[in-house]
Amino acid sequence: NAGVTQTPKFRILKIGQSMTLQCTQDMNHNYMYWYRQDPGMGLKLIYYSVGAGITDKGEVPNGYNVSRSTTEDFPLRLELAAPSQTSVYFCASSPRGTVNQPQHFGDGTRLSIL
Amino acid sequence: AQTVTQSQPEMSVQEAETVTLSCTYDTSESDYYLFWYKQPPSRQMILVIRQEAYKQQNATENRFSVNFQKAAKSFSLKISDSQLGDAAMYFCAYGAGYGGSQGNLIFGKGTKLSVKP
Numbered sequence: 001n002a003g004v005t006q007t008p009k010f011r012i013l014k015i016g017q018s019m020t021l022q023c024t025q026d027m028n029h030n031y032m033y034w035y036r037q038d039p040g041m042g043l044k045l046i047y048y049s050v051g052a053g054i055t056d057k058g059e060v061p062n063g064y065n066v067s068r069s070t071t072e073d074f075p076l077r078l079e080l081a082a083p084s085q086t087s088v089y090f091c092a093s094s095p096r097g098t099v100n101q102p103q104h105f106g107d108g109t110r111l112s113i114l
Numbered sequence: 115a116q117t118v119t120q121s122q123p124e125m126s127v128q129e130a131e132t133v134t135l136s137c138t139y140d141t142s143e144s145d146y147y148l149f150w151y152k153q154p155p156s157r158q159m160i161l162v163i164r165q166e167a168y169k170q171q172n173a174t175e176n177r178f179s180v181n182f183q184k185a186a187k188s189f190s191l192k193i194s195d196s197q198l199g200d201a202a203m204y205f206c207a208y209g210a211g212y213g214g215s216q217g218n219l220i221f222g223k224g225t226k227l228s229v230k231p
Binding site for chain 2: 040041048058092
């Protein structure tokens with residue numbers, strides 16, 4: 001089973017560039033999440049989605065945008081990359097919006113902004 | 115707002131010995147779950163163990179067990195018979211129960227565990 005797949009695994013961007021981090025899951029999960037993990041820190045929620053067409057902000061949404069046109073895909077867009085966005089980004093999914101259902105994490109995307 | 119605190123940035127244990135990682139949390143909710151995740155150098159987030167707040171009994175998973183002290187808001191992880199493969203970052207995480215969130219987790223800063231042969 002593929003589970004949650006994130007692409008790319010690594011990327012280097014220049015300041016001001018834009019890019020989209022891809023996330024797809026094949027488990028038909030309604031809930032999907034984007035977290036960022038800064039060096040030496042835990043994960044922080046950027047955005048989440050409760051189903052196709054519905055997204056909402058998490059703790060640290062500034063500088064990011066998301067969309068959810070299908071159940072499977074939940075891309076994260078950086079419009080104007082800044083050094084503060086250097087981080088590891090994790091996508092996760094869950095069948096329901098309750099934590100008694102374990103979240104399934106992707107392997108992360110390491111992003112460096114130079 | 116809920117917070118999760120891991121006060122030990124780094125810990126070290128001798129192979130085959132026991133180590134305890136500490137975690138405290140703050141919440142006003144009564145229905146919640148607590149988790150320990152392992153993150154090896156591969157960056158994967160691996161669920162180690164979870165505890166439902168309404169359960170008095172401490173969770174166990176093979177060599178991993180927790181000491182859940184609800185009144186003290188403490189949730190420590192004990193690793194018995196430590197193995198080289200246990201070396202990783204360990205994150206404590208909190209999740210509000212049904213109706214209290216959208217299923218997202220709040221993470222501590224992590225504890226880096228080294229295992230000496």
